[in-house]
Amino acid sequence: MSLTARRRTLLAWAMLGLCTLPALAQDRLPANVWTASASVERGRALLSNRQDSGCVLCHVVPGLGGGGDIGPSLLGLAERADAEQIRQRIADPRLLNPGTVMPAYFSTQGLQRVAAAYVGQTVLSGQALEDIVAYLLRDQSPAAHLGSRRP
Ligand code: HEC
Numbered sequence: 001m002s003l004t005a006r007r008r009t010l011l012a013w014a015m016l017g018l019c020t021l022p023a024l025a026q027d028r029l030p031a032n033v034w035t036a037s038a039s040v041e042r043g044r045a046l047l048s049n050r051q052d053s054g055c056v057l058c059h060v061v062p063g064l065g066g067g068g069d070i071g072p073s074l075l076g077l078a079e080r081a082d083a084e085q086i087r088q089r090i091a092d093p094r095l096l097n098p099g100t101v102m103p104a105y106f107s108t109q110g111l112q113r114v115a116a117a118y119v120g121q122t123v124l125s126g127q128a129l130e131d132i133v134a135y136l137l138r139d140q141s142p143a144a145h146l147g148s149r150r151p
Pocket residue numbers: 053054055056057058059070071072073074077086089090093096097099100101102103105132
């Protein structure tokens with residue numbers, strides 16, 4: 001292999017690396033400035049609001065009655081996904097499935113920058129997104145969503 005060909009091969013591998021690494025990272029959005037101030041109660045109110053968030057139009061949500069079946073049931077979500085994955089799926093599900101019918105509620109870029117300039121352009125504010133994540137991560141044992149007391 002000539003020196004030029006070897007260089008080209010190296011370059012090709014480097015480019016492949018650049019393409020794959022960010023793609024994997026996109027599966028998860030890290031915690032952010034709103035995570036610490038998240039409220040489970042606000043999250044519940046947001047999730048049950050048919051006009052603003054519309055989540056229950058497409059999902060069965062633990063602890064809330066009714067719920068649509070266009071999207072997967074969110075029962076037991078905390079057992080199959082962590083906070084970063086749940087956050088990413090709400091913020092911009094198109095990164096995982098470009099053809100999804102689920103709206104992108106918060107852009108990746110907006111979440112990683114100072115919010116002020118972006119808040120108006122997203123369906124949910126950064127705080128609202130974190131409130132929803134907090135609700136979905138709370139104790140989801142069957143007793144918790146039936147509202148019964150535990151022993
Ligand atoms: C128009 C219907 C629709 C609306 C509204 C909607 N979703 Fe979804 N959602 C989906 C579909 C469909 C999927 C399956 C993923 C896909 O399409 O790739 C999904 C996937 C998800 C997932 C991943 C679930 C899993 O088991 O992998 C989460 C979490 C989620 N939605 C949360 C929400 C929340 C929170 C809201 C409201 C802020 C919401 N969704 C609003 C349709 C919707």
